[in-house]
Amino acid sequence: MPLGWLLLLVLLIAAAGYVMGRRRALSGAGGDTRAMHSLPGAYGWNVAMAVLIPSLLLMAAWTAVAPSVIDRMVAPMVADQGDPALVMSDVRRVARGLVILDEGFDTIAAEGLRDRLASVGVAVGQDVSESTLAAAERYDILAARSSWLLTALTLAIAGGAAAWALRRTTPDLRARNEVERGIQGLLIAAALVAIATTIGIVLALIFNTIKFFQLYPATDFFFGLTWSPSFGGGSELGILPLIWGTLYISFISLLVAVPLGLLSAVYLSEYASHRVRAWAKPMLEVLAGIPSIVYGLFALLTVGPALLAVFGDGGLGWMDGGTAVMTAGLVMGIMLIPFVSSLSDDIINAVPQAMRDGSLGLGATPSETIRQVVLPAALPGIAGAVLLAASRSIGETMIVVLGAGAAAKLSLNPFEAMTTITAKIVSQLTGDQDFSSPEALVAFALGMTLFVVTLCLNILALWIVRRYREQYE
Template sequence: MSTATTLLIIICLGVIGYVAGRIRAGQLVQGAYSALHSRPGYYGAFVLVWTILPSAIVLAIWLAVSPAIINNQVFHSLPQSIQDMSAADRSLELSKINAIAGGLSDLTDEDRQKLESGSITMREALADKGVAIAGEVDEYMPAAAEVYNGLSSASALYRTILVLLVAVAGFVYAYYMISPKMRARNKVERVILGILIVASSIAILTTVGIVWSMLSETGRFFASVPPHEFFFGTVWDPRFAAAGAEDSAGQFGLIPLLAGTLYIAFVAMAVAVPIGLFAAIYMAEYASNHLRAIVKPLLEVLAGIPTIVYGFFALVTVGPFLRDLSTQISGIVTGNAFAFIQAQSVLTAGFVMGIMLIPFVSSLSDDIITAVPRAMRDGSLGLGATRSETVKRVIFPAALPGIVGALLLTASRAIGETMIVVLAAGVAARLTINPFEPMTTVTVKIVNQLTGDLEFTSPQTLVAFALGITLFFITLILNFYALYIVRKYREQYE
């Protein structure tokens, strides 16, 4: 039985338990619901929780643990030569076996007869089922795949039986636990509180896990490369030098990448912030309701466009346009036509990224401005101020803490952008102040260093974690500064 079917059965049992719990609570007091400690719905919810929650936990644990156990059993059934391989090679072999196992389950009897007769190969049979295998299909792989399928089928059967038994046991236990004096509401609310705590803890634990993994790998990187060479180096050349060279680990200077990241983000913010803020002020304070209902959704369509599309737009349209425009301008001014703006440049990437960020600024700022109490507007207008003076001296200062938060979100989005930079600004790590030349960012180099089948054993790959933790601390500093600004102005306008 599939996992989805098992979940559906559990949910149906929970719904039945909810109805049965309500009915039993009413029967115990013979319809006098005032004699119950809690409302009837809480008794039904009590049975529902005991039916669904324990069985769902068992199901989740089984799904998390069983693949590792099955892979371990399959691994021990492989030839000794395969077991003696490195960890990366063993993982590749197991992935092939898993792919073959998925294809074998779809083979028909006719396909198996063709395989036995030798009229088709295993690779051809799997290809007909849409399963592509990288590399050769060795003789031991189909047998190992059959073992994998057998273990998976047995695991699914035992899982279904165990989960349904737990669900039924929880149903029976909760049903007979119901009594008029039972504090059903308290028990259900404690479960809900626990779920809320777990949900909030997931975000915290995820953050801690991400930071810890980056810090641990960054420590390994700094064991090979001195921190001062990374943080203050001006040359980014992570390639390994030739054998016998003095510098065998390359150069990992952060300065060119950090400068490119901040430079492109600054250009993007210079485009997005004025346009987005002016659009937000217009929609919140000047536009009619009919016009606002049309313009705001149209403006927010920009937020739904994938960043790769913006990258294509920059590469195909904006970059060539700026290059041709600079050629015409130089021809008019100097008489010698040349392109002083390259198609891939800081200006191209920053401009297109700024267009992408306009909805973030405008939509968030618009919601913040409209949240300013109406009484502040009416009071300012009643004292004789014009609408523009009211916006400038009353509404904007009152909304400034929220606007700072919106700009922080926008800046974080700009710093973390990758695809637009790859296509519009290039991948060359250069240190320049000319916005008409290409530069690259930290995120682009993280992708470059982790692209391909690599092991995290060399400074080439470990440097990606050092770059990641650097971006993390930059964002953290921005958050601290924004919090300071928000608190400062909130004290003035509350």
Template sequence: MSLGYILLALLVLSVIGYVLGRSKAVSSAGGDGRRLHSLPGYYGWNVVLATLAPSLLVLVVWLFVQPAYINTQVASLISQETVAKSSLDLVLSDVLRVADGLDVAVESGALSQEKAQALSAGSVDVRALLGDLGVALASEVTDEILHAAQAYRDINASGEFYRAILVLAVAIAGFALAIARTHKDFRARNVVEQAIKWILIAAASIAILTTLGIILSLIFNTVEFFKIYPASEFFFGTVWSPSFGGGSELGILPLIWATLYISFIALAVAVPIGLFAAIYLSEYATPAVRAIAKPLLEVLAGIPTIVYGLFALLTVGPLLVDVLGNDGLLGVGWMQGASSVFTAGFVMGIMLIPFVSSLSDDIINAVPQAMRDGSLGLGATHSETVKQVILPAALPGIVGAILLAASRAIGETMIVVLGAGAAARLSVNPFEAMTTVTAKIVSQLTGDADFASPEALVAFALGMTLFVITLGLNIIALYIVRKYREQYD
């Protein structure tokens, strides 16, 4: 039974359980709901939870365990000679591809009933069968791989059968147990609320464990990278020149410099505009203007970054060349191409405006009204109140907002990929093309490079470095914002 049918069966069983649980509870109270310990709906939900929770838990565990078990069993069928010629992962991918082709042929009805039965019994020439279906096999797909693909299909089919039996058996057992203990004195509300509490704890744990898994993945692969490449050359090298044939120079300094340079330009654009917009919206704009201007400003935050990247590549970059190029309007010759640090930084700054303005606006509005009234009561003008009272009071929160925007700028990818270029260099000229850490993470993990090579593993070292930088900025920002809230809440 496929996964979709299992979920449909569980859904139908849970709906029936809700109706039966509710009706049995009401019947045990003689039709008088006031004699029930809990509301009638709680008894129905108790049956639903008893049906779904254990069965879904078994299903999730099975979905994680079965692929690993099948890969282990199939790998035992592959000889060491075959693995030595390539790698086990590549061989298993070939096995899976052939098995999927056979499954598609069976499900689409391309096979006759006799051939489908012969395929299930393992008494058919798989290579000849795929040839009859017009499926071309590469020369490296050996008879051993075909035999392993057939074994994969058999084990997978058996696993799906036993999975359906076990999941449905657990669901029916939970259903029967919940119905059996449903009566008017059963504390259904307590059981349901406790179950909901554990579901919420599980949801929070998933978020925490996902974060932990990301961190551990970065750490372990970074350690593997530093086992085969010196850490001193990585952190202090000034040349970035990966070569998948060997002899790579993987110094991170040019990438860090370009990342910080672009982020600085982005903040130089976003902070003044965003802060001034926040001051206007919170202190000067009428309610009608604010109701229109603030949503329009925040639309910028909803635009995908790939759109900003295309805007940098197709509009801002060529426009800067037309103004600052050799044949441009000013004729200064600063821009030699559309891709540059300034192009990416300027467009990224536009993207960050809503981050700075929205956070600053909320922080300025959180300043107590009594401070405004006191300043105005002492004879200060509105502008003097903003400059000498409101902004100093909101300054810690504004600094936190700027640091959060800086973290967002440092981690941006698509804008710098399309707008900044691909050259790794140390230069102070903002009109030259450079590249950042995020752009190189993308480039190093694309292609057919050996995953165990330093040229591929360096992406994790880059990611770990970027993670530490952004984590530090976030911690500082949160500390400042928390201090601000403690002072003015």
């Protein structure tokens, strides 16, 4: 049975359990809710959660584990066909493609099957051999058995859990407490999933970074002044030009975003009327919802040609092309304005009104109150917002790809094309890559470096906010 239909059946059983649990509790209390420990809905949710939790856990675990188990059972049939991972990928695609072709394994021939699969959108890496076809048949049989076994076990568990929960449903049951414990467990599980995902990402970066440094010297990577990858050999993979381009573009973007974002936050929080704030703040934050690729196109088609007209051959002659550090920095700064403005606005609004009133009562003007009272009180939070914006700019990719160019160089000229770490990660992993070569594995080393830099910036921002935050009564 398809997983979607199975999930729908489980939800229907849970819904039926909710109705029956609620009715059973009310029936046991003679319809008097005062004789019940909890509200009627709590008894229904107690039965529904008893059905959903074990059933969904089984489905998730089975879906995660079953494919690898089936692969191990089928892999010996094609052990002599080459790379096991690639061959098993072909086996799965052949099995899926024959379902699309709606043909049985007993009537299909291996010869010419690759072209037939390609005609229905299933790409196979190499010509289909008889052993691959036999393995695909075995894979299809095992996958079908796995699906039916999962269906039987899930429905048995759902039905059994519903019967067990209904049996213990009485008016004296502390259903509310059990539902609260179940919700707490669900929240803990959600937090653990987020933590486990982060740990998985870090471990993937670490292991591949270690593999890269086994093939390429770490000193040449961290202190090399040339970035020149070559999949034919003789690559120079020094990260310093990429770090310089990343920091240079981020610096220019912060020069744009911090003053404009901070000044707009001060205006919205201290000077703007409620009517102006009601439409100005949402309009400003619309910038935060624009995809970065749109900003990249804006840099490529508008900002770059405008800068070229002023600073290029037709103007001051400082700029050779529209793609440059200045182009990407200006557009990225525009993108970060709502980020800085929104955070700063919230921080400034958190300063107690009593401090403003006290300053004004002592004879200070509104501008003096902002300079000498409000901004000093909000400064730690504003500093944290600026550091968070810096980490956001360091991780930007599309604006850099379209606006800054692809040249990895060490230069102080903001009108030259440069590139960043994120842009090179994209270029190194574009297309089919051999992940046993340093030229492909270097992307993980770049990603690990970027992860450490942004993590340090985020930790520093949080430390500044917590260390220097003023506590007001």
